[in-house]
Amino acid sequence: MNSQLLSLAIWVPILGAVPVFLLGSERRCLVRWLALAVAVAGFLVTLPLYTGFDVQQGGMQFIEQLPWIPRFNIQYLLGVDGISMPLILLNSFITILVVLAGWEVIEKKQAQYLGAFLVMSGLMNGIFSALDGILFYVFFEASLIPMYIIIGVWGGPNRVYAAFKFFLYTLLGSLLMLVALIWLFLQSGGSFNILDWHELPIGMAPQILIFIAFLMSFAVKVPMWPVHTWLPDAHVEAPTGGSVILAAIALKLGAYGFLRFSLPIVPDASHYLAPMMITLSLIAVIYIGFVALVQTDMKKLVAYSSISHMGFVTLGFFIFNQIGIEGALVQMISHGFVSGAMFLCIGVMYDRMHSREIADYGGVANRMPKFAAFFLLFAMANSGLPATSGFVGEFMVILGAIKFNFWVGFAAATTLIVGAAYTLWMYKRVVFGDVANHHVAELTDINGRETLILTLLAACVLAMGLYPFPFTEVMHASVDNLLKHVAVSKL
Secondary structure, three states, X not given: OHHHHHHHHHHHHHHHHHHHHHHOOOOHHHHHHHHHHHHHHHHHOOHHHHHOOOOOOOOOEEEEEEEEEHHHOEEEEEEEOOOOHHHHHHHHHHHHHHHHHOOOOOOOOHHHHHHHHHHHHHHHHHHXXXXXXXXXXXXXXXXXXXXXXXXXXXXXXXXXXXXXXXXXXXXXXXXXXXXXXXXXXXXXXXXXXXXXXXXXXXXXXXXXXXXXXXXXXHHHHOOOOOOOOHHHHHHHHOOHHHHHHHHHHHHHHHHHHHHHHHHHHOHHHXXXXXXXXHHHHHHHHHHHHHHHHXXXXXXXXXXXXXHHHHHHHHHHHOOOOHHHHHHHHHHHHHHHHHHHHHHHHHHHHHXXXXXXXXXXXXXXXXXXXXXHHHHHHHHHHHOOOOOOHHHHHHHHHHHHHHHHOHHXXXXXXXXXXXXXXXXXXXXXXXXXXOOOOXXXXXXXXXXXXXXXXXXXXXHHHHHHHHOOHHHHHHHHHHHHHHHHHHHOOXX
């Protein structure tokens, strides 16, 4: 059974989306329950990946291998380690919440909307488990299509512009990655197995070129400064579910790519170009934090906040120590919970008022006390408050950064003040004070479905903040294994 788990994680949501599409939007009630059942089934098949995972083993587990295109030695090769397995669980869990979030608010083409998220969930699991370069590339590119459709069909007034910008940025970056994959295939004597490439002796000049090719692809996905401009547009125009998946899962694809490709395949170039990567990461953390501070649109503020938080992730990767990389991985999972929750909270208000402008709100706590309590928890987690998941990852990365270089750690740590400033200032203007206008006066508190979604996320944020060991335990051996690869020169 173990050997089929990853295929189930990929294909249960994708094949389950077919009857959702076929039912059509006329049978709204049946479509919603079927989509929820598929999403829950997709999550349940990933749980044995955690329960059956050997935390002592740093290599790949649950491996599946079948010939796919034998002529070019392309295989259907899957496997996970402690780096990728938690991301599959996160993706499958968030998919359930996105289906629930679109329960009532999506009125047009609901079957297609929910089906697109199920397809994307399966494709994302494929990205996190693919061990063949071409299989990874196919999943990586295919995941663009459902997100492009979600933004372009169910998005805001400028949805077509935002969808095109999102698609073109990510597609152009990926073409360079394809060139690098083909070069590695030729150098390895005809293997697309990513693990074979980890052992490949490569000179410094080709290493730098391959690193830059991967950087172009993965930096856009993270997104790193200065190729981040597509993200605020995509977030603002995307429907709530689209923003949640984009922030919670899609941004992790680029970060994951650095760990699976850049660091182990070209370790010397990774070390050589680490100062550049650290600089870009710190610019994202500091400069984008100040950009978030001046936003008037809540979604744009949280979008820029995401770029700043993902800067901690790339910073953690390129300081090359255990606590830094583990902290970056914890930050990836925490950011999935926290940013997803923030976008869901903004969606709750938008569904009632049809405005994301901070100036249109004020005094929300007077009308929505339950919602205000949840929103406060997530705002505090976004600010990095101890005992929430937002603190754990950032604290570990800062510790790792100080171990690497005091001033790098100091620069990263000071930005926590900016993070608290923009998050809590937004919260104060939206939630506290007197009721600002008659629109706010007519607000109703969260219903049972919304309470369930926010309760699940609140439980995750607090559990990870209070007891992060179950998350860090599974990563430890795999991160140790990765650092051994990165420490060995290929020159």
